[in-house]
Amino acid sequence: MDQKENWIKVAGNIDEISFADNNIATIHIEEKTICLARTGDSLKACSAKCPHAGGDLSEAFLDKKENIVCPVHGYRFSINSGRDTNGEGYFLKIYKIKETEEGIFIKLE
Numbered sequence: 001m002d003q004k005e006n007w008i009k010v011a012g013n014i015d016e017i018s019f020a021d022n023n024i025a026t027i028h029i030e031e032k033t034i035c036l037a038r039t040g041d042s043l044k045a046c047s048a049k050c051p052h053a054g055g056d057l058s059e060a061f062l063d064k065k066e067n068i069v070c071p072v073h074g075y076r077f078s079i080n081s082g083r084d085t086n087g088e089g090y091f092l093k094i095y096k097i098k099e100t101e102e103g104i105f106i107k108l109e
């Protein structure tokens with residue numbers, strides 16, 4: 001792991017992550033709360049805090065278009081770009097994630 005780039009190991013592999021029924025797992029790293037979202041075979045990571053009004057995205061659901069849908073007001077954010085699908089200019093913080101033989105890592109800024 002390259003410390004300079006601040007990649008943080010979050011699990012040895014995807015089977016070590018306990019996802020809720022909504023395919024979202026919540027982890028805490030360096031005072032941040034981050035959602036890991038399982039979409040098909042891939043794994044995405046985003047802030048657990050909705051950029052609209054702070055809703056808890058660990059309680060969200062994932063739609064078929066890889067959007068995470070906030071449980072509070074129903075805004076949808078692309079789990080890939082973070083953009084809200086209404087085009088209102090809200091951006092959900094997305095974290096880069098990589099899976100290697102050594103495990104699953106998230107890049108903190």
Ligand code: FES
Pocket residue numbers: 050051052053054055070071072073074075
């Ligand atoms: S708090 Fe998430 S949509 Fe309003």
